[in-house]
Amino acid sequence: MLVFEIPSRVIFGQSAASQIGSIVRTFNAQAALIICDQGVKAAGIMRPIFLSLQEAKIAVSVFDQVTANPSDSLIAEAAEYAKNLSVDIVIAVGGGSSLDAAKAINILLTNDGPIQIYEGMDQVKHQTLPLIAIPTTSGTGSEVTSFSIITDSLNKRKMVIGGKFVGATIALLDPELTVKLPPAITAATGMDAMTHAIEAHFSSNASIMSDVNALKAIELLYENLEIAVKNGDDIEAREAVMLGSMLAGFAFNSAVLGLAHAIAHPLGALYNIPHGVANAMVLPYVVAFNGQGNGIKITNIGKAMGLADGEMTADQVAKKIAELNTRISIPKLRKYIQKSDFSSIVSEALVEPSLLTNPRKVEAQDIQAILENAF
Numbered sequence: 001m002l003v004f005e006i007p008s009r010v011i012f013g014q015s016a017a018s019q020i021g022s023i024v025r026t027f028n029a030q031a032a033l034i035i036c037d038q039g040v041k042a043a044g045i046m047r048p049i050f051l052s053l054q055e056a057k058i059a060v061s062v063f064d065q066v067t068a069n070p071s072d073s074l075i076a077e078a079a080e081y082a083k084n085l086s087v088d089i090v091i092a093v094g095g096g097s098s099l100d101a102a103k104a105i106n107i108l109l110t111n112d113g114p115i116q117i118y119e120g121m122d123q124v125k126h127q128t129l130p131l132i133a134i135p136t137t138s139g140t141g142s143e144v145t146s147f148s149i150i151t152d153s154l155n156k157r158k159m160v161i162g163g164k165f166v167g168a169t170i171a172l173l174d175p176e177l178t179v180k181l182p183p184a185i186t187a188a189t190g191m192d193a194m195t196h197a198i199e200a201h202f203s204s205n206a207s208i209m210s211d212v213n214a215l216k217a218i219e220l221l222y223e224n225l226e227i228a229v230k231n232g233d234d235i236e237a238r239e240a241v242m243l244g245s246m247l248a249g250f251a252f253n254s255a256v257l258g259l260a261h262a263i264a265h266p267l268g269a270l271y272n273i274p275h276g277v278a279n280a281m282v283l284p285y286v287v288a289f290n291g292q293g294n295g296i297k298i299t300n301i302g303k304a305m306g307l308a309d310g311e312m313t314a315d316q317v318a319k320k321i322a323e324l325n326t327r328i329s330i331p332k333l334r335k336y337i338q339k340s341d342f343s344s345i346v347s348e349a350l351v352e353p354s355l356l357t358n359p360r361k362v363e364a365q366d367i368q369a370i371l372e373n374a375f
Contacts, residue, residue: 004209004254007167008144016174018048021056027130029089031059033082035102036093037066061085069268070101071153075115079108090131096140099133103148106131122163133168136177138242139189139276141249143171158265175239183229187328190225192276193245195283199258200251202290203357214251218304220244229328258358260286266348273336280330285373288318333374342371
């Protein structure tokens with residue numbers, strides 16, 4: 001049986017963000033809560049959004065304290081703040097951290113806390129408020145997925161909260177919002193999307209529907225990410241990368257992920273490494289591992305990347321991904337951790353839910369080898 005689902009209605013295009021006021025009005029909403037981080041607010045990205053909401057006579061409150069790898073304590077703080085505002089719609093503006101935080105905060109506006117009790121699938125019992133997700137990076141795909149990733153600060157691990165009532169109601173994607181994104185963030189978030197697409201295609205839960213989206217995402221990202229990194233004003237490249245990120249979100253929302261994310265989650269939770277960087281650093285070596293005995297899928301990925309027929313072994317595709325990492329200045333793992341940290345990462349990765357859909361069984365020594373190669 002095939003299942004393919006996304007939670008969001010998609011509105012995609014240049015200047016789409018300036019339509020937010022009229023979109024909010026379709027919900028008969030009067031008061032909106034915007035959730036973002038300080039960087040997005042300072043960059044001036046919010047201006048067209050504020051102007052549109054003002055013109056639509058929507059009252060606006062802002063929570064702008066989202067941090068990378070948002071924690072359960074931040075979610076509790078923001079939800080407590082929001083409950084005193086009587087808002088009737090939530091608007092998330094920013095990268096994956098802001099979108100994930102907004103999903104979790106929205107859960108607590110209509111469901112009792114703490115957020116930890118909703119870890120897993122379909123644990124949220126009550127309908128949440130309408131949520132509009134406006135990504136300002138092209139990477140997480142969070143605007144179109146039914147998942148929120150929150151850090152359990154006590155146990156220093158990532159919680160996956162997913163299923164019904166978690167995802168955004170509307171995904172509003174405007175590539176113009178990504179034009180000022182610095183090259184390093186463009187690179188990291190773009191490789192996060194590439195990881196989503198590749199892992200969704202490898203996934204044991206993949207389907208025809210997820211594969212179509214995953215392979216098109218790989219094509220768009222491989223062709224355009226380097227251009228977007230090196231020339232951020234290239235709006236066509238920015239649009240292609242944002243579209244690729246969204247399609248990768250379509251794919252992994254149903255197919256789920258795999259070994260790269262199982263390693264990236266503890267790298268983020270234990271060492272606060274940006275999620276896209278963590279994925280990018282290990283992706284080539286995960287591809288080499290998962291590609292063994294998976295020739296059809298490796299060939300599909302190679303074709304999507306535009307490689308020649310002779311370049312489609314697992315090791316060759318992995319090498320091309322590693323070369324892309326180098327060209328867009330993705331750092332090596334040694335920038336963030338010591339080899340003495342490997343054992344902690346291995347033990348945490350082995351219990352990550354992402355391994356459930358990885359195409360190959362994973363042992364501790366496999367993760368150790370990937371970390372060694374990424375180092």
